[in-house]
Amino acid sequence: MIYDLIVVGGGPSGIFTAINFKGKKILLLEAESKLGKKLSLSGAGQCNITNDGDSKDFHGKYGDKDKFVKRLIRRFDNKSLMNFFTDAGLELTTKEDGRVFPKSLISNDVVSVLLSKLEDNKVEIKCNERVEAVRKIEDNFYSVKTNENKYQAANVVIATGGCLFAKGSLKVDGFNMLKDLEHTIIEPVPALTSLHVNNHFLHSLSGVSLENASLTIWKNEKLVKRAEGDLLITHKGFSGPVVLNSSRYFHNNEQIKINFLGEKTNKNKLEEVIIRESKISGKTKLATFLNRLGISKNLTYAFLTESIIETDIRCSEIDKAKRKKIAKLICEYTISSFTSGGFEVAMITAGGLALDQVNMKTMESKQAKGLYIVGEALDLDGDTGGYNIQMAFTTGMIAAEDLNSKM
Ligand SMILES: Cc1cc2nc3c(=O)[nH]c(=O)nc-3n(C[C@H](O)[C@H](O)[C@H](O)COP(=O)(O)OP(=O)(O)OC[C@H]3O[C@@H](n4cnc5c(N)ncnc54)[C@H](O)[C@@H]3O)c2cc1C
Structure with missing residues (x-):
């Protein structure tokens, strides 16, 4: 079977693309045993999903990347994200400093909403499948090889997050996949550390x-x-x-x-x-x-x-x-x-896919049609306060909208 879309990585950015894409055959591949593992750990297990206030307050919160942030955040801002969760029945609470959490302060409540939306959108999910390579096989198709299987898709979203320090070693699968597809990776360094x-x-x-x-x-x-x-x-x-x-x-x-x-x-x-x-x-x-x-x-x-x-x-x-x-x-x-x-304690990776290689209106690679890059895999990292999870959802949504426009 040739999928309309394969999403590599089941964090907030990949999940949000899969939820909002209206295609029929969507496969979400996740290396870990369950989706949203980092999301469940975020905000000390409480999940600070975004920051309240005007979307203009997001400018200046991502180092020197304002030029990009302005274009992205207006497409799917903090209010839109909060509406998404409240419409799905998840009550939210805002702390004095503007950080927004689920009212229960339980991050898994955020993950549960996302899982039920994936089910509603009939996304096929395969956990414990680590993607090893993504190759362009024809002008319009990609092959995706995992430790278990080989798949084909018209579109692929790289949503693999940043560097992950686990079991004594640093995992950088997504960056290696993008390098193999001839993309430039800005040297990853630990941030929010x-x-x-x-x-x-x-x-x-x-x-x-x-x-x-x-x-x-x-x-x-x-x-x-x-x-x-x-x-x-x-x-x-x-x-x-x-x-x-x-x-x-x-x-x-x-x-x-x-x-x-x-x-x-x-x-x-x-x-x-x-x-x-x-x-x-x-x-x-x-x-x-x-x-x-x-x-x-x-x-x-x-x-x-x-x-x-x-x-x-x-x-x-x-x-x-x-x-x-x-x-x-x-x-x-x-x-x-x-x-x-260091990466052992960093909350996020600075560096990643060079932003000038992505169309900011679509999150599609400028070099490879049908290849999208979202979330922390991009060279875009925010301050503490919900800015990173917001950007994962924002870029995931922008990719889904572009994929929808192609259907
Ligand atoms: C301890 C901690 C606390 C944090 N707290 C907050 C917070 O409160 N607010 C905030 O805004 N941000 C917070 N962050 C940052 C936030 O969690 C990330 O910015 C966000 O999760 C990025 O989303 P993502 O979808 O891009 O990547 P991730 O959430 O990292 O998801 C990527 C997924 O891809 C999978 N993957 C990787 N390689 C492969 C492969 N080869 N094949 C298949 N799957 C693969 C990974 O297993 C992972 O599940 C925190 C981070 C940490 C570590």
């Missing part, structure tokens, strides 16, 4: 978080990136939204600077307020003063110890050198030796 710092002096404060810290990335003393958001201290370094959202830009030959007080204060300003305090109330302990600026007791203690300053020093007793040292540590903590958390 934590920062591991060598000689991490705050390791004992793992779990402490700070609101609105700022992080800057520097290369050859030039500012490359600036971000602000909540920061989490971990055993090995730092995490939290400000780190996760910047992680696509971490490279070894760069420096990362953290301002624990955020952009509102810089080291000069901090020095100034310490001088002012020493004049107004010199007896105040520096630790107490720093607490008043919002730095917790434990953190203050760690900063003073790291700066080799007596922990009970009074503001009037601080000389210029000590003042400069503590202000620099708090407002410009510089990290030169670090690694990113």
Whole structure:
């Protein structure tokens, strides 16, 4: 049998293409034993499907890919996705920061809706079938070889996601398939991942978080990136939204600077307020003063110890050198030796199929008619907050619409 469509990969992007394509013979191939495995893990098992607010708020959430995002998101935006789920009977809830979840906070409820829609659309599903190769056999047909079988289809959707670290090795099947079909893959790197710092002096404060810290990335003393958001201290370094959202830009030959007080204060300003305090109330302990600026007791203690300053020093007793040292540590903590958390802990892959090789109106490859690429397999990665799952659904829908227009 020749299928109208074979979808390779049963994550949100592939499933959504299969649900929304109105063709008759659709086959969905998934390497794992069940569909939507990553989706069930997402959002700590609660599944943050999208972000509420205006669709324009999505601009700027995908690094430097705004040009593409604007064209994609207006075709199937967050409201359309939320309507899809509520129309299917799944109640949703929106958190204060705009993240949208199923009201039950159970990711499998999202997966269940998708499975029942696949059934409604009579999609043939084969799990435990890993696709090994996709080849163009004639102008209008593809052969798809799995570990079990060989199939043929008029159209193929590559929805294999990003790099997957499993059982000690990195799986990049989708990227290899696309390379074999003469497509360019932008080097995949882990994104939405934590920062591991060598000689991490705050390791004992793992779990402490700070609101609105700022992080800057520097290369050859030039500012490359600036971000602000909540920061989490971990055993090995730092995490939290400000780190996760910047992680696509971490490279070894760069420096990362953290301002624990955020952009509102810089080291000069901090020095100034310490001088002012020493004049107004010199007896105040520096630790107490720093607490008043919002730095917790434990953190203050760690900063003073790291700066080799007596922990009970009074503001009037601080000389210029000590003042400069503590202000620099708090407002410009510089990290030169670090690694990113890697694919083992990354939530998403940055890199993937070069976007200039895909028609953004259709998600069809510009080189191979009938070949579509959707979801994380594309060189398009978003911030935390539901932006990645939204883009998986958006690109899946755009591919389905184009396939429908061909029927
Ligand atoms: C722990 C974690 C938490 C996350 N939380 C969130 C969140 O809350 N919100 C958010 O927006 N994003 C989140 N993400 C990211 C989000 O899950 C992904 O962006 C999204 O799942 C991508 O969808 P996809 O369909 O492109 O790929 P995937 O969901 O990765 O699906 C690809 C599928 O293809 C299959 N496959 C791969 N190779 C083959 C092959 N050769 N043959 C057959 N099948 C194959 C895989 O087994 C997989 O099932 C999270 C990710 C992780 C890891």
